[in-house]
Amino acid sequence: MKFEKIVDHIAALRPQFRDEIRGCSEEEIATLEKIIGRPVPGDYRTFLTCMGHDTGGITTLHAGGFVVSHMHLSFAKVLKIEKKAKHRLPPRFTLVGELLEDPYECLCLDTEPSASEPHVARISISRSTAPKAGTDGFSRYEAAQSLAELVFAGAFVSFVFPRHRVEALMERAEPQADGPRAADKLLRRMEFTLHPASGGYSAFYTRSDAAALVYQNSRVPLHVRLRAQTVPVARQLVAMLKEHLGFVGSELRE
Numbered sequence: 001m002k003f004e005k006i007v008d009h010i011a012a013l014r015p016q017f018r019d020e021i022r023g024c025s026e027e028e029i030a031t032l033e034k035i036i037g038r039p040v041p042g043d044y045r046t047f048l049t050c051m052g053h054d055t056g057g058i059t060t061l062h063a064g065g066f067v068v069s070h071m072h073l074s075f076a077k078v079l080k081i082e083k084k085a086k087h088r089l090p091p092r093f094t095l096v097g098e099l100l101e102d103p104y105e106c107l108c109l110d111t112e113p114s115a116s117e118p119h120v121a122r123i124s125i126s127r128s129t130a131p132k133a134g135t136d137g138f139s140r141y142e143a144a145q146s147l148a149e150l151v152f153a154g155a156f157v158s159f160v161f162p163r164h165r166v167e168a169l170m171e172r173a174e175p176q177a178d179g180p181r182a183a184d185k186l187l188r189r190m191e192f193t194l195h196p197a198s199g200g201y202s203a204f205y206t207r208s209d210a211a212a213l214v215y216q217n218s219r220v221p222l223h224v225r226l227r228a229q230t231v232p233v234a235r236q237l238v239a240m241l242k243e244h245l246g247f248v249g250s251e252l253r254e
Helices: 003-013 026-036 042-051 075-084 147-163 179-189 231-245
Strands: 061-063 066-068 093-099 105-110 119-125 138-144 166-171 202-207 210-215 223-228
Touching: 003 042, 003 147, 026 042, 026 075, 042 093, 042 147, 061 147, 075 093, 093 119, 119 147, 138 147, 147 202, 147 210, 147 223, 166 231, 179 202, 179 210, 179 231, 210 231, 223 231
Parallel strands: none
Antiparallel strands: 061 066, 093 105, 105 119, 119 138, 166 223, 202 210, 210 223
C-alpha cells in the first residue's frame, strides 16, 4: 500500500493527525542524500516530506514483533547519525530510525529482499569501526515488508490500543504457514473487523470493545497482541484464541 494512503488511514484514527505532522523540505532531503552518497528510496522520501520532523503523536513502534517506545524516526536524528558516522552503511541499507538504548542498533530500509519495495529491518552495525575482513559486519532482523506497514503499526499501537486498558500477548511455539489465515478466520468469527491498512507481516483488527494486532514473519511465530476494555472480555477472547489456535502464554496486564 502506498504511503500516501497510509496517512489517510492514520488520520481516520486520529482526526488531528494531519495538523500535527511536519515534513522536511527538499533542501533538507538533498542534504541527507549528499551525505550518504545516493538518493533515498521513494517511500522514505514521501515519509520525510510528510512527517520527517514530527510523526504526529506516533510514540511507539511495532518492529519485528516487539512493541518499543524508544525508537525514533526523526529526520534530525538520522541526519545527526549520518554526519557523525565514520563508516557508511552498505549500499542496500538506508537509515530511517535509531534505537535509543543501543548505539549499534537501528532501523533501515533494505532494498535487497524486494525489487519493488524496500523492507524494514532492524540492523545491528557499528558506524565507528570498519567490519572485519571477510564479514558483513552486521546482523539483520526483519521488521516489516514496507515503511508504510511499520508506520501504520506504530499508529495502531499509539492511537487504538490506549482506548482499551487490558492487554494480553499470545504466540505460537513455531511458525506455521497457515497461521495468519487461521487467525483471520477466527477473529472474524469473534466479530472483529480487519482494517484495510493490513498487509505485509501485520494485520489489524478492531471491534467496539477490543483491538488486536496479528504478526508473523519467516522467523517470528504467529503472535496476537490483544487489547480489551475489561478483564472479563479479555479473558473470554484469550480463551477462544488459545483453544482454536494453540497459543502459549496469555498473561493479562492492565
